[in-house]
């Protein structure tokens with residue numbers, strides 16, 4: 001009954017084709033293209049998302065898993081609906097039936113934090129929602145290990161990689177509560193979209209400085 005009332009008050013339409021009755025219809029979901037896997041350090045194609053051996057460094061990322069191709073219109077719409085429509089159901093919808101293998105067994109899932117200002121305004125961090133959605137499948141707990149400590153310009157407003165790297169330098173910190181538990185840990189960082197990757201690379205440095213041994217990233221799209 002409650003659902004019927006909700007449907008009546010807030011009718012749902014597929015973000016892809018506009019079909020009435022759901023956020024994303026079966027057909028549009030089935031057509032969402034997967035991303036090719038890339039090296040998180042140089043952005044070029046890489047088998048299974050492993051960081052190229054020539055791109056590896058002690059404080060760098062060890063690999064990256066990207067799911068959908070962000071060039072696709074439906075993928076963009078679905079992610080917008082999560083990010084700006086705060087649609088938790090959509091997160092679960094588009095991760096439905098999804099499983100992956102990176103060859104690593106992770107100890108923690110860590111969402112890339114939004115600035116507290118943005119997060120409080122929405123009460124919603126899409127990276128954390130994604131982490132929570134995959135936590136059960138992977139049987140790996142989600143911990144808010146990282147905090148963002150200063151306000152940055154929105155990365156999407158900065159055009160080149162250098163500016164983006166500079167913009168996030170010193171932005172992330174390990175929460176006091178977690179400082180002592182990171183030694184030797186294998187961590188999967190989670191975010192919605194991997195664009196330049198500056199945020200994830202900076203988070204990785206901070207985690208590895210605190211003793212994490214392996215850091216991979218997982219992004220819903222690239």
Ligand SMILES: [Zn+2]
Nearest residue numbers: 014017025028
């Ligand atoms: Zn549709």
Ligand SMILES: [Zn+2]
Nearest residue numbers: 039042052055
């Ligand atoms: Zn590379």
